[in-house]
Amino acid sequence: MMSKQQWLVCFDTDRIKQYLFVTNRLKEIRGGSALLENLDRKRKKELQDRYEKNLVYSAGGGAAVLVSTEQEAKDLIAQIEREFQAETITASITGVFLPTNGPGREFGERMAEAGQRLRRVKAAKAELTTLPIEPYLCLCDSCGQQLAATRANDRSGDWLCCSCDKKRKPGGDKRQGYFDEFLEWIGSVEWNRTEIADDLDGIGVVARPPNYVGFIALDGNHIGSLLDKPQTIERYGQFSTGLYNLTKEQVFTALQDHGSPRDGIAPFEIVLIGGDDVLLITAADIAIEVALTIAEGFERKSLSKVVDPAGLTDVKNLTMAGGIVLAHADFPIPAMHQLAEALQKSAKKHCASEGYETGAIDFLIVSGSDTDLETMRKTIPHRRPYTLEKLGCLLSHIRQLKRVDFPMSQLQTMYQALFESEVNAQLASIATLGRLGQREDKELYNRLKTFFSDFGVKFDGQLPPWDADTKERDGRKVSALTDLVELYPFIQVKGGA
Ligand SMILES: [Zn+2]
Structure with missing residues (x-):
C-alpha cells in the first residue's frame, strides 16, 4: 500500500531512435535493439525481485517504482543509469524521483508530475550529447560520429567506436531480442527453423516485387494525455503493462498472419517495441497489411486490455497513427526511419482532426533519392493519410x-x-x-x-x-x-x- 512508501522513482530511456539509427547496417541496428531489449528484461527482473509489489511497472524502456527513502531513490537511479551506460556506451536512461505523500493528490497526478520532470531532465541532457570531435582523429566506420576505439572482431576490417562494437557483437547472434520473443510466442517448429536476414537485401530477396522493403513506424495516439488518469498504483501498472503487452501481441499477431517464412527466411525485422511505439522493417508486399492489422487490433482490443483494467472511465478506445515507407532495399535505413516518422506525424495530424476516434496511416513509395517528405509529394494528387477503415477499403479494391x-x-x-x-x-x-x-x-x-x-x-x-x-x-x-x-x-x- 502507498502509506508507507515515500518516494516515487521513474525511468525512461533517452533518444532510443538516435541510438539505433546512427548506422545504416541492419546487423548493428539489430544488435542495438537486442541490447536495449535485454537491458529492459534484466531491469524488470531485478526490480521485480527487489521491490515486488512496489514496482508500479517496468516495460518498453521505462519503469516506475516506490522506494522508502530519498537516499534509496538516488542510489537506485545512479545504479540503473550506470549499468545502462556501461552496456550501451552512447545511449542513456534518465531517472527522476519525487515524494509521493501530499494531501489530496491522486497517484496519477504524481505520475504525471514525474513525467514532466523526466521530460525536463531529458531535454537538458539532449543538449549536452554532441561532443565536438577534432578533425584529425579517426571516426568510427559505422556511425561516423564517435571516435574509433577498436578493430571489428569480424572480417570487415572496420574501425569501430565502443558503442558500435557492442552492437555488432549481439547483432551477429540471431536468436535474441524481439525475434527470440516472437519465436517463443509463436511456438512452432517451422518458425524455429527460420533464419533472419543478414541485411536489408536479405529481406528484399524474398520480397515481391523483389528488392523492395517497407519501413513501418506506429505510435499510440494521445497516450501522454492519459498518464495522469489511472488513480491508483495498481491501475497505473495495469495501464503501462497493458499498453506494452497489447502492442507486442498485435505486432506478433500481424507478423504471424502476414509474415510467414519465405525460403526459410523471415520477411521482416522487429526493430523496436517500446510501450505503444513500434518500428518494423518488412518485405514491401506485406508492409501495408502488417501495419493495418496492428493498428486495427490495437484499437479493437484497447478497451478490454488497457482502458478498462486501468479504470479509465471517460475514455472510449485507444487508436494508433502509422507511417509506412516502401523503398528499394539499398535506400539508407536512417532515411527510411526519418520519412516513416514524418508520415506518422502526418497520420497523427489526421487522427487529431478526427478527435482521435480513429487511427490513420500515411504511406510513401520512394522512387528517387529525395529524403524530404514535403518535396517528394508536393506535386502528387494523393488522398493520404487514410483512416484505417478507408485504407482497408482501398486494399480490398x-x-x-x-x-x-x-x-x-x-x-x-x-x-x-x-x-x-x-x-x-x-x-x-x-x-x-x-x-x-x-x-x-x-x-x-x-x-x-x-x-x-x-x-x-x-x-x-x-x-x-x-x-x-x-x-x-x-x-x-x-x-x-x-x-x-x-x-x-x-x-x-x-x-x-
Ligand atoms: Zn560508432
Missing part, C-alpha cells in the same frame, strides 16, 4: 481489381492524366469507364465505378477521378486513384476480399 485482371495499361493511362490537369484526369477516367461500359461483360466497369464511388466520386457533375467527400488537402484536389495505382504492385491477392 486493389485485390478485387487484381482478381478480375483489370488491365494495368488502363490504370496507368488514368494515373498519368492525374498529373496533367484536372480536366485531362477527368477525360481519361471517363474515357476508360466509357470503353469498359461498352463491353458485354460489365465486371471491369462495375469494379472501377464502385471504386470511384467509394472514394467520393459523385458522377453527377463531379466527374471522376476527383474526390468530392475529402476536403481539398493543402489546397489541391485529391484522388484515391493515385494511391491505388502506386500501391498496386505492393498488394498481394489472397483468399477473401
